[in-house]
Amino acid sequence: xxxxxxxxxxxxxxxxxxxxxxxxxxxxxxxxxxxxxxxxxxxxxxxxxxxxxxxxxxxxxxxxxxxxxxxxxxxxxxxxxxxxxxxxxxxxxxxxxxxxxxxxxxxxxxx
Amino acid sequence: xxxxxxxxxxxxxxxxxxxxxxxxxxxxxxxxxxxxxxxxxxxxxxxxxxxxxxxxxxxxxxxxxxxxxxxxxxxxxxxxxxxxxxxxxxxxxxxxxxxxxxxxxxxxxxx
Numbered sequence: 001x002x003x004x005x006x007x008x009x010x011x012x013x014x015x016x017x018x019x020x021x022x023x024x025x026x027x028x029x030x031x032x033x034x035x036x037x038x039x040x041x042x043x044x045x046x047x048x049x050x051x052x053x054x055x056x057x058x059x060x061x062x063x064x065x066x067x068x069x070x071x072x073x074x075x076x077x078x079x080x081x082x083x084x085x086x087x088x089x090x091x092x093x094x095x096x097x098x099x100x101x102x103x104x105x106x107x108x109x110x111x
Numbered sequence: 112x113x114x115x116x117x118x119x120x121x122x123x124x125x126x127x128x129x130x131x132x133x134x135x136x137x138x139x140x141x142x143x144x145x146x147x148x149x150x151x152x153x154x155x156x157x158x159x160x161x162x163x164x165x166x167x168x169x170x171x172x173x174x175x176x177x178x179x180x181x182x183x184x185x186x187x188x189x190x191x192x193x194x195x196x197x198x199x200x201x202x203x204x205x206x207x208x209x210x211x212x213x214x215x216x217x218x219x220x221x222x
Binding site for chain 2: 004033035042043044045047050091093097098099100101102103104
């Protein structure tokens with residue numbers, strides 16, 4: 001079965017510091033997509049970053065970057081220069097048609 | 112562009128009542144999805160529609176029906192609501208670049 005695991009229910013970081021959120025997944029497929037979504041208290045699901053499995057280069061979007069380790073089936077999200085507005089639930093998701101989500105990591109940002 | 116819209120935003124039902132959640136997208140996407148989100152969990156796929164005229168079951172379809180009315184609209188119906196269907200429901204559509212865009216969600220409570 002295809003599963004996504006986020007082993008950190010909660011994380012915290014100080015403003016301007018860097019934090020890494022972990023995600024592992026299980027699949028037998030070789031070509032797929034991975035995503036990180038942010039869900040602030042408003043409940044809106046916002047795409048943060050995506051990675052195509054066939055690309056070896058790690059995706060980067062401004063202060064957000066991923067460490068994609070295909071062989072280890074690991075897909076972590078690094079947030080640099082954390083801001084108060086980064087506080088939210090973060091969900092890792094696998095595939096692109098029928099998304100499979102992890103259980104989420106709640107990120108707190110302290111001033 | 113409004114993106115993905117959902118109505119209503121909130122709803123309270125009594126056990127056994129029926130209702131339809133409405134979803135529309137104005138991005139000309141072919142694929143549309145219905146997910147539910149329960150406390151402490153990520154989103155789980157209820158039903159999806161890969162194109163106008165087609166629908167398919169997701170991970171948790173029991174107790175739900177869907178209609179893909181046209182390319183823009185994808186509705187979710189609860190024929191006889193149960194307390195286990197208390198959840199937040201999200202509609203999404205998928206672009207050709209694989210990204211899923213989510214609506215703002217509907218918070219449904221079944222008493």
